[in-house]
Amino acid sequence: MDISVIVQLYNEAESLPELTAWIERVMQENGYTYEIIFINDGSTDNSWNVIEELKKKNDCIHGIKFRRNHGKSPALYCGFKRAKGDVVITMDADLQDPPEVIPQMIAKWQEGFDVVYGKRLKREGDSFFKKFTAKVFYRTLNKLTDTEIPVDTGDFRLIDRKVCDALKNNISEKNRYVRGIISWLGFKSAPVEFIREKRFAGTTKYPLKKML
Numbered sequence: 001m002d003i004s005v006i007v008q009l010y011n012e013a014e015s016l017p018e019l020t021a022w023i024e025r026v027m028q029e030n031g032y033t034y035e036i037i038f039i040n041d042g043s044t045d046n047s048w049n050v051i052e053e054l055k056k057k058n059d060c061i062h063g064i065k066f067r068r069n070h071g072k073s074p075a076l077y078c079g080f081k082r083a084k085g086d087v088v089i090t091m092d093a094d095l096q097d098p099p100e101v102i103p104q105m106i107a108k109w110q111e112g113f114d115v116v117y118g119k120r121l122k123r124e125g126d127s128f129f130k131k132f133t134a135k136v137f138y139r140t141l142n143k144l145t146d147t148e149i150p151v152d153t154g155d156f157r158l159i160d161r162k163v164c165d166a167l168k169n170n171i172s173e174k175n176r177y178v179r180g181i182i183s184w185l186g187f188k189s190a191p192v193e194f195i196r197e198k199r200f201a202g203t204t205k206y207p208l209k210k211m212l
């Protein structure tokens with residue numbers, strides 16, 4: 001089995017070595033074959049140099065560099081195009097999505113689920129504003145549309161190869177909202193619960209202005 005891990009990041013230089021070591025440990029402990037694809041979404045800090053250093057130490061690590069900041073969804077799509085694995089896992093770079101959850105996601109996938117999404121039991125590090133806006137946004141969105149988008153989730157999820165291919169090949173949508181499109185595709189999906197800790201370093205890259 002091959003796992004592609006896509007990590008989209010914007011100014012996360014401090015977190016990358018720790019995150020990489022953590023993913024590598026989980027992969028080795030479980031005997032998975034894998035690749036890590038960092039999508040550097042126009043970082044203005046030292047992130048790209050850190051990725052180049054990490055690449056030198058591990059052949060399983062790859063990096064893609066955007067000239068400017070495009071936002072999370074385009075970064076994820078770039079990862080989907082590049083990923084070669086039988087399963088594709090997307091996660092944030094700030095260690096809020098713990099790699100230990102990956103084996104549980106794989107177990108669900110082996111049960112036959114094509115989409116396994118991380119469901120946040122607690123959001124330790126997130127501000128009241130963040131939790132409140134997320135709650136209102138997803139509950140309102142679900143009332144307005146026929147597509148049920150799971151609440152209390154983010155972009156920490158596993159998708160099967162066929163979901164990745166469907167995303168890449170069949171969607172002509174230009175402004176792609178990954179969370180919505182994955183739900184809309186209608187694949188069999190299941191949650192895996194986890195506790196979301198504080199970000200490892202730095203501050204949120206989604207401040208009030210971007211959230212609005």
Ligand code: UDP
Pocket residue numbers: 008009010011012041069070071072075091092093094096199203204205206
């Ligand atoms: N991110 C990105 N492009 C952006 C903003 C954020 O690739 O324009 C990345 C960020 O580096 C992190 C993930 O998306 O890996 C989630 O962002 P963040 O942790 O700041 O969001 P929060 O957890 O506060 O919602």
Ligand code: MG
Pocket residue numbers: 092094096199204
């Ligand atoms: Mg975060």
